[in-house]
Amino acid sequence: MIVEAKTLKDGTVANKYETHLECDNCGMNVDAEEYASGTCSDCGEPWNEKRHMIIHVTSIPMSGQSS
Numbered sequence: 001m002i003v004e005a006k007t008l009k010d011g012t013v014a015n016k017y018e019t020h021l022e023c024d025n026c027g028m029n030v031d032a033e034e035y036a037s038g039t040c041s042d043c044g045e046p047w048n049e050k051r052h053m054i055i056h057v058t059s060i061p062m063s064g065q066s067s
């Protein structure tokens, strides 16, 4: 799941980021069905929550920045 960068109301920029959920036992991605059931269908074990968050540092041109 990728969340696009956006500018918040207070003017701060939230960087684009990507969340990634995988089974801690076998390393396979946890899909929506497995997420709902709590059991990894790849290894049959309950997957442990193991989140990765990858921050994409964006270099958005500061357009609209006028003096």
Ligand SMILES: [Zn+2]
Pocket: 023, 024, 025, 026, 027, 028, 040, 041, 042, 043, 044, 045, 047
């Ligand atoms: Zn697994």
